[in-house]
Amino acid sequence: MSGALSTKTDFHDVWHRYITTGEDENIPDMLKCSWGRCRERGLDPRGYINPFNLDQTSVQKRVEENKDLHSLLESHCKKIEEQFDFAPFATFFADADEYILSVKGNDKIIRMLENATISAGSSISESRLGSTAPGIGLIEGKSISVVGEEHYSQQLHWASCFSVPVLDQDRTIMGCLDFTSTYDFGEKLKHLIPYFLSIANSLQFELFLRKKLELLELHDSYFHSTFDYADKMLILVNRDGNIINLNAAAQTTFGLSPNNIVRKKNVQELLELGLPWQASSQKALPRFVTVKSPYRVNSSPLSMESIPIFNQAGNEIASLLKLEKEKVKVSLPAKPRNAARFRFENIIGRCRKTRTVIARARKVAGTLSSVLLEGETGTGKELFAHAIHNASPCCSGPFVALNCCAIPQDLIESELFGYDKGAYTGARREGNMGKFEMANGGTIFLDEIHTMNVPAQMKLLRVLEDRQVTRIGGRHAIPLTFRIISASSKSLEREVKKNHFIDPLFFRLNVVRLRIPSLKDRKEDIPDLTRFFIEEMKSSFQSPIREASPEVLAAFARYSWPGNVRELRNLIECAFNFAEGEFITLDDLEGNLSTPLSQEESEVCSIEGISKKLMIESLNRYDSVNEAAGFLGISMSTFYRWMKKFDLSK
Secondary structure, X not given: OOOEOOOOOOOHHHHXXXXXXXXXXXXXXXXXXXXXXXXXXXXXXXXXXXXXXXXHHHHHHHHHHOHHHHHHHHHHHHHXXXXXXXXXXXXXXXXXXXXXXXXXXXHHHHHHHHHOOOOOOXXXXXXXXXXXXXXXXXXXXXXXXXXXXXXXXHHHOOEEEEEEEEEOOXXXXXXXXXXXXXOOOHHHHHHOHHHHHHHHHHHXXXXXXXXXXXXXXXXXXXXXXXXXXXXXXXXXXXOOOXXXXXXXHXXXXXXXXXXXXXXXXXXXXXXXXXXXXXXXXXXXXXXXXXXXXXXXXXXXXXXXXXXXXXXXXXXXXXXXXXXXEOOOOOOOOOOOOOOOOOOHHHOOOOOHHHHHHHHHHHHHHOOOOOEEEEOOOOOOHHHHHHHHHHOXXXXXXXXXXXXXXXXXXXXXXXXXXXXXXXXXXXXXXXXXXOHHHHOOOEEEEEEOHHHOOHHHHHHHXXXXXXXXXXXXXXXXXXXXXXXXXXXXXXOHHHHHHOOOOOHHHHHHHOOEEEEOOOHHHOHHHHHHHHXXXXXXXXXHHOOOXXXXXXXXXXXXXXXXXXXXXXXXXXXXXXXXXXXXXXXEOHHHHOOOOOOOXXXXXXXXXXXXXXXXXXXXXXXXXXXXXXXXXXXXOXXXXXHHHHHHHOOOOO
């Protein structure tokens, strides 16, 4: 709801009945909810306000974090003071954490606010001040006015306030702008609401322009760095064929500098094109041509690609000429179709947690439901994604994986949805198929999906809802059939609460959620995993290593495994580089566990401590020595030797 919460001129009786009896008739819904929250928190409406105040250092730090917005606020507040010096009202900005960063305006109103212990650094949280325009506005994300007795705290009944949220380019609330005056001036303040809204809109627009300019500067810097340091010869020309710029490779090749060519040379004078220059959109110049140049000592022909550059209106404004020595084209064999490499049989684990998640994954694999895999980095989420696809009804289709954190955020949309030719400068001339199109009829796996920016999340949500994709720069929607599996090393539920992930997309992805246990929670699987990695590496290292010693297995059982299964594999590989006998020993792992073992700890782990305990546990758990040895991942001969050493029997 925008505008005033109440149209009543005298709200005192309503306020009095509510705080004495709890009667909530004639109270607008938004205000009723706010008063209800205040009542539940036990706030005293007749007591003194007790806001939490930040120290000046903390306030200054927050101002610095919002410096772009704050500089714009300073400028606008100055204009307000000059234009409305007659009006008794103050303006303050509170950030998204509900702390006031600055207060400007009428001295009388500022003193009245300070008497209510409201100043720069004060919290305007509803839990501190009760119902206020900025407090409710930040909760609801709307522009709101609160007048007189609509304030829950009697100490603020003198005030008439209007608050409007300030949003960034992603529509995320950065804070709110509040205009406070006296109750008597409240009616006049209402007439200024359109003006206040225009100020907030102006702030947002100017902030958006600043961000755009920063982005343009970044793109410009990126273009020039790429242009200047590219290995190929690059020449930038306008629609008439006049040279705008040429990179270092082109300058060296032609023995020219920008100063002696850019101002006067047409590309026809530099290259023997054999035809009049015209922009490629007029189709007088082919996109690919073979050219010669009188400037070259070597008369070898050059192959030239003409790449048109378009403005936002879709009009061609320039061309980038890319030149290189002609090469013999070699036909390469077609890349194999995207395919999943692993099955459930490849997932190693005998502990209860591992068996449970495998069983659940097998069940969901037979459907086309969306699956969300959560677990720490290195737990094997991608392994599960492969297995689910291979056991699904769409197993004959492609399996397309994309690690969202490995793609720059400004390119994630083009990777996912593809683009048509001419979509943007630098795009492939024939356009590009996105991952969703590649996954048509199969499965798309989006790893580390929590790193995806909000605009891309919104577009992804649309694709999941409509089951069709429109390429960037394209006009036609492409219908698709696919299954989506997503994975995250962070809790998406918590990311939603932090406003880093949109909840509609979370609900779309979270049809079936599988939590992949970390290695520290499935230590029973370590012997099997160790044996598997040893067998895997034997051939490549041509090593005599057959197994890990009981001391090593004991050390592995004590270790916390922050890197999970991936860290275990790396440790085994490291040991293969140093081990000289048939067994991996603690010496082979020296310095490679994140928590190194002391000599004393090593002795305890080896013979007198955990090794013996593991042997006893395995013998108690299994009926046969063969099964007990299998549990520890060691051979029968080694197991019998250690039984004799520890004086154990079966």
